[in-house]
Amino acid sequence: MTETAAVSVAVETPRYSGVGGLLDYACEQPLTPGTLVRVPLGRRDLPGIVWQRAVNAPPAPPELRPLAAVLTALPPLAPEWRELVDFAAAYYQRGVGELALAVLPPDLRKLDDTRLARRLARLERAPAKATAATEPPARPELNAEQSAALSALAGADRPVLLHGVTGSGKTEVYLRAAEAALLKGRQALVLVPEINLTPQLEARFAERFPGHVMVSLHSGLTPAQRLRHWLLAHLGHADLVLGTRLAVFASMPRLGLIVVDEEHDPSFKQQEGARYSARDLAVWRAHRLGVTVLLGSATPSLETWQRALEGRYLRLALDSRIGGGAMPAVRLIDMTRLPREAQQERVLAPPLLTAITERIERGEQSLLLLNRRGYAPVLHCSACGWKSGCPHCSAWRVFHKADRTLRCHHCGLSERVPRACPDCGNLDIAPLGRGTEKLQEQLAALLPGARVARLDADSTRGAGVLQQQLGAVHAGEVDVLVGTQMLAKGHDFRRVTLVAAVNPDAALFSSDFRAPERLFALLMQAAGRAGRDAAQAARSEMWVQTWHPRHPLYAALRAHDYEAYAAAQLAERRAAGLPPFASLALLRAEARTVEAARAFLNDASALAAAHEGVTVYPPVPPPVSKVADVERFQMLVESASRVALQRMLAAWLPGLHELRARHKGLLRWAVDVDPLAI
Ligand SMILES: [Zn+2]
Ligand SMILES: [Zn+2]
Numbered sequence: 001m002t003e004t005a006a007v008s009v010a011v012e013t014p015r016y017s018g019v020g021g022l023l024d025y026a027c028e029q030p031l032t033p034g035t036l037v038r039v040p041l042g043r044r045d046l047p048g049i050v051w052q053r054a055v056n057a058p059p060a061p062p063e064l065r066p067l068a069a070v071l072t073a074l075p076p077l078a079p080e081w082r083e084l085v086d087f088a089a090a091y092y093q094r095g096v097g098e099l100a101l102a103v104l105p106p107d108l109r110k111l112d113d114t115r116l117a118r119r120l121a122r123l124e125r126a127p128a129k130a131t132a133a134t135e136p137p138a139r140p141e142l143n144a145e146q147s148a149a150l151s152a153l154a155g156a157d158r159p160v161l162l163h164g165v166t167g168s169g170k171t172e173v174y175l176r177a178a179e180a181a182l183l184k185g186r187q188a189l190v191l192v193p194e195i196n197l198t199p200q201l202e203a204r205f206a207e208r209f210p211g212h213v214m215v216s217l218h219s220g221l222t223p224a225q226r227l228r229h230w231l232l233a234h235l236g237h238a239d240l241v242l243g244t245r246l247a248v249f250a251s252m253p254r255l256g257l258i259v260v261d262e263e264h265d266p267s268f269k270q271q272e273g274a275r276y277s278a279r280d281l282a283v284w285r286a287h288r289l290g291v292t293v294l295l296g297s298a299t300p301s302l303e304t305w306q307r308a309l310e311g312r313y314l315r316l317a318l319d320s321r322i323g324g325g326a327m328p329a330v331r332l333i334d335m336t337r338l339p340r341e342a343q344q345e346r347v348l349a350p351p352l353l354t355a356i357t358e359r360i361e362r363g364e365q366s367l368l369l370l371n372r373r374g375y376a377p378v379l380h381c382s383a384c385g386w387k388s389g390c391p392h393c394s395a396w397r398v399f400h401k402a403d404r405t406l407r408c409h410h411c412g413l414s415e416r417v418p419r420a421c422p423d424c425g426n427l428d429i430a431p432l433g434r435g436t437e438k439l440q441e442q443l444a445a446l447l448p449g450a451r452v453a454r455l456d457a458d459s460t461r462g463a464g465v466l467q468q469q470l471g472a473v474h475a476g477e478v479d480v481l482v483g484t485q486m487l488a489k490g491h492d493f494r495r496v497t498l499v500a501a502v503n504p505d506a507a508l509f510s511s512d513f514r515a516p517e518r519l520f521a522l523l524m525q526a527a528g529r530a531g532r533d534a535a536q537a538a539r540s541e542m543w544v545q546t547w548h549p550r551h552p553l554y555a556a557l558r559a560h561d562y563e564a565y566a567a568a569q570l571a572e573r574r575a576a577g578l579p580p581f582a583s584l585a586l587l588r589a590e591a592r593t594v595e596a597a598r599a600f601l602n603d604a605s606a607l608a609a610a611h612e613g614v615t616v617y618p619p620v621p622p623p624v625s626k627v628a629d630v631e632r633f634q635m636l637v638e639s640a641s642r643v644a645l646q647r648m649l650a651a652w653l654p655g656l657h658e659l660r661a662r663h664k665g666l667l668r669w670a671v672d673v674d675p676l677a678i
Contacts, residue, residue: 080289165327171261178209263295328499439482505546542557588672603662
């Protein structure tokens with residue numbers, strides 16, 4: 001008689017269903033941890049991963065239910081991968097099973113053993129659609145800074161910050177580092193903030209490494225593609241994996257290098273479910289494996305910068321642009337000096353308009369940055385004061401002129417623009433303020449004959465539209481390009497010699513303490529779009545229209561002085577006890593009524609009472625407190641010690657799960673560790 005064994009299985013269940021979300025099952029023979037299985041739960045049949053041998057086994061207690069199926073076709077997930085998931089689940093306060101299953105390709109959870117075996121056989125037959133094995137192109141010569149960075153990188157015993165201005169050749173350093181990893185027979189993982197905006201990076205890797213298999217992992221793939229790419233990485237067939245934040249969880253048995261490009265970008269933080277930071281997990285994973293992690297940025301996050309200052313990260317600098325191009329001269333336009341009526345009516349200050357006109361005459365391009373899409377942020381009735389609020393959110397509905405709609409950017413509600421004021425019948429309702437659509441229209445009127453295009457989330461809807469629009473810019477079919485922050489990200493525009501921020505001041509006075517950091521990064525990145533072509537660099541300019549020309553942020557921008565800016569910001573953060581000098585977590589609650597959301601947080605606060613070194617602040621509404629008829633409230637938890645905060649959260653969370661059962665009016669709650677927006 002064979003003795004029945006028992007295993008603990010990670011299953012996608014809510015956290016309160018068991019310690020750490022693991023459930024015990026009986027099985028015929030001991031299974032290797034990391035094996036995919038299917039398990040019965042209630043009347044359902046769910047996918048799971050064998051996480052460990054059950055604590056009290058063998059023999060399995062007779063009441064344990066047997067596994068429904070074992071997927072033997074797939075090689076088990078490695079201990080290293082399970083440790084990463086264990087760490088992330090514990091740190092971000094989620095269930096192990098919930099996180100483990102969520103980061104696998106959706107199709108992997110659906111296939112049975114037979115179909116999975118067939119997929120794998122097909123991959124083995126045609127394993128690698130390697131890039132057409134032509135001769136690798138001649139590699140560009142490295143400059144002195146790049147060479148120094150690479151030799152320091154080779155001996156680095158810490159995470160490496162590659163701090164280099166736009167155009168300083170960071171990508172070449174990534175390529176050489178990847179090459180070194182591939183030569184050692186290792187895999188390289190490259191994380192980018194938004195894969196749709198970086199086809200150029202993908203192309204450069206593909207071109208540099210013909211004969212090697214490169215796969216991408218991001219949410220834009222079809223489920224079948226995503227499974228195929230994931231399997232190629234997991235089986236070790238893919239040498240290079242290029243992906244967005246979810247790729248940090250790629251199973252890679254020979255992982256030897258992780259690159260995080262634009263490490264400061266907020267999109268590395270997952271904003272729902274397990275709210276993990278892919279950048280921070282990349283650092284943890286590399287440390288655990290003893291491999292190099294390379295964080296690249298022109299404007300590092302203040303967390304990363306502080307670690308570099310403390311020597312916990314190794315800072316490697318690329319200070320000059322390739323080809324000797326200079327950074328554009330920054331010109332601040334003091335809007336308070338314009339005549340009053342000009343401030344109201346003029347789209348652009350006259351000297352800026354002149355500068356753009358000169359560019360057009362010379363056949364050069366200009367980029368105009370306005371971080372607000374739509375035509376106008378709100379419609380307004382001058383007779384009764386009505387404004388186009390969203391009935392379901394605490395936000396205005398934005399006027400989109402192209403399709404004559406009022407759209408809520410929070411809940412998606414879209415309606416035809418009313419002919420008259422819905423409150424008083426006045427026919428004269430007018431847009432207030434300006435979005436990219438209106439700026440484009442005004443510029444077309446001010447610059448007769450100029451080709452003015454727009455790039456934002458509205459103009460690029462639909463497959464291939466973004467590439468088409470970028471193609472037109474590259475081909476020189478556009479004189480002036482208006483757009484949101486999308487403009488600033490990674491595009492290599494060769495003919496741009498002028499970049500202007502039309503109205504960036506709002507972020508200076510935001511309630512979000514990270515808003516200035518993000519604005520500075522955005523403006524530096526935008527400035528980097530100008531003068532990529534060294535021949536034009538000398539006459540490249542960045543213009544900023546501001547009502548606060550003496551603000552230190554703009555002074556640092558003018559000097560292209562990230563370090564001075566970071567030092568000033570860090571001093572403020574230190575004085576205020578904010579990250580990176582403190583650790584934060586945010587408890588969010590959502591309910592139909594403000595009272596229900598607040599009541600949950602108040603009870604949660606009482607539960608948190610006595611944790612030394614941890615401060616729990618009173619519940620407050622977030623900046624947009626109501627979305628789609630759901631009221632939101634949040635509560636900040638802060639500690640000078642990350643360890644103390646983690647200890648407190650681990651002790652607090654089980655109580656919150658119990659508390660939730662007593663708050664019937666509550667819809668959802670979640671804890672966000674290291675929140676990016678508060
Ligand atoms: Zn009215
Ligand atoms: Zn809404």
